Amino acid sequence: MPADMNDYFKKKKPTMKKSTPNSSGGGNGSNGGNGGNNFENPLNNLGKGGPWIIAIVAIVFAIFAFKPFTIINEGEVGIKVNMGKFQDEPLRAGFHIILPVIQEIIPVSIKTRQIVYSNTKSTYIGDRQSNSLMGQNYGSNIKRASAITVKDKRNLKVDIDISIQYKLKPKSAPATIANYGMSWEESLINPTVRSVVRDVLGQYIAEETAEKRTEINNKIKSMIAKSINSHDGQPVILVAVDLRNINLPENVQNSINDVQMAEQQKRRATIDAQKRAEEASGIAEKNRIEAQGAADKIRIEAEEQAKANKLISDSLTPALIQLEQIKVQGKFNEALKVNKNAQIFLTPGGAVPNIWVDTKGKQQQRLMGQQ
Numbered sequence: 001m002p003a004d005m006n007d008y009f010k011k012k013k014p015t016m017k018k019s020t021p022n023s024s025g026g027g028n029g030s031n032g033g034n035g036g037n038n039f040e041n042p043l044n045n046l047g048k049g050g051p052w053i054i055a056i057v058a059i060v061f062a063i064f065a066f067k068p069f070t071i072i073n074e075g076e077v078g079i080k081v082n083m084g085k086f087q088d089e090p091l092r093a094g095f096h097i098i099l100p101v102i103q104e105i106i107p108v109s110i111k112t113r114q115i116v117y118s119n120t121k122s123t124y125i126g127d128r129q130s131n132s133l134m135g136q137n138y139g140s141n142i143k144r145a146s147a148i149t150v151k152d153k154r155n156l157k158v159d160i161d162i163s164i165q166y167k168l169k170p171k172s173a174p175a176t177i178a179n180y181g182m183s184w185e186e187s188l189i190n191p192t193v194r195s196v197v198r199d200v201l202g203q204y205i206a207e208e209t210a211e212k213r214t215e216i217n218n219k220i221k222s223m224i225a226k227s228i229n230s231h232d233g234q235p236v237i238l239v240a241v242d243l244r245n246i247n248l249p250e251n252v253q254n255s256i257n258d259v260q261m262a263e264q265q266k267r268r269a270t271i272d273a274q275k276r277a278e279e280a281s282g283i284a285e286k287n288r289i290e291a292q293g294a295a296d297k298i299r300i301e302a303e304e305q306a307k308a309n310k311l312i313s314d315s316l317t318p319a320l321i322q323l324e325q326i327k328v329q330g331k332f333n334e335a336l337k338v339n340k341n342a343q344i345f346l347t348p349g350g351a352v353p354n355i356w357v358d359t360k361g362k363q364q365q366r367l368m369g370q371q
Contacts, residue, residue: 067096070105079106079174086178090170097186098112108177111141112239119147143185147247148194150201158206158253160197161245164189164224166237172233180235188228188236195224206252207259275316285346 072078078091081104091105098105147159153197166189167174179189200219201209208214221241228236 005047015036026071027300041249069095069098070107071095072105074105075111076107077110077170077173079108079177080104081106086174088174098371106177108168108173108182109141109349110168110173112167113185114142114163114186115165116142116161116163116244117144117145117148117193118163118244120161121157145190148197150198152201152206154205156206156249158201158209159247160201160243162193162197162220163240163242163244164193165240166228167237167239167243169235169237172235175233176235183236187237188231192224192227195225196220199223206248207255209246209248213243217241260269296331 074093074234080087
């Protein structure tokens with residue numbers, strides 16, 4: 001190497017620490033050559049407890065790196081997997097210790113879940129929205145699927161909006177996940193619901209589905225429950241089935257609307273006729289009551305008058321009649337004192353009343369005769 005380059009590197013070479021302050025210049029060269037052996041170990045500063053501190057730090061690091069525990073939340077069960085084999089007994093909510101690498105715990109939701117089959121997006125409301133039935137969003141408790149297209153008894157196409165509520169059976173959850181995987185709904189729920197809805201609606205004609213909606217809903221629920229329970233261990237609990245809407249073809253819907261309108265008009269006419277009949281019946285009943293009241297009044301008055309006449313008749317004796325005749329005769333006698341031309345007529349037998357006629361003048365007598 002050229003001399004000038006040697007001088008350059010000698011100047012750039014760092015000065016090494018001397019071993020002793022009184023070392024000679026020749027010693028500097030020796031120390032400079034062995035300067036790397038003077039490195040000081042930082043662990044020496046930790047004292048005798050240093051290894052324990054390092055061990056604790058290593059353990060903490062391993063805990064966070066390998067995570068030998070897991071926490072199962074409420075509404076979930078844990079499925080323990082030992083070297084790829086699923087354990088039969090599920091783990092309940094809480095803290096659980098596992099062996100890293102060898103064991104694994106898979107949390108699975110056992111909350112009530114729902115699938116809404118509808119082409120109307122507004123009918124889908126979930127805690128996490130997902131456009132697919134069984135996509136990556138497994139944590140969503142409500143999922144949306146397309147409406148179920150079926151054919152009625154006459155091969156007319158009908159779209160059915162329906163929602164199904166269900167939940168995974170906790171005890172059989174490990175076997176269910178082992179057999180069907182995390183997409184167990186796609187294997188157990190979706191095909192069953194679609195098949196049952198098609199079978200049930202195929203027994204009816206489109207026009208009668210609205211009228212028999214409750215009957216159809218009950219049949220669908222019964223058949224879905226029967227199909228799900230036919231699997232080993234009855235892995236799914238069916239909570240509810242709600243037949244939301246039956247979307248009929250436009251011409252069929254118009255025909256049904258016309259029939260319903262005619263029925264409404266018929267019912268309205270029947271109600272009006274009944275109302276008029278009731279009003280007429282009420283009026284007739286009112287008249288009958290009033291007539292009966294008037295007749296009863298006349299009858300009662302006649303009965304009372306008859307009773308009065310009978311009482312009078314029973315009270316009349318010959319002595320009483322003679323007394324009354326004497327009283328009247330006395331009045332006539334008093335009248336004759338005033339009008340001596342008056343004529344007195346007595347009824348046969350001399351009974352009361354007597355008739356008195358004033359005959360003062362002929363003209364007056366003729367008038368009395370005419371009267």
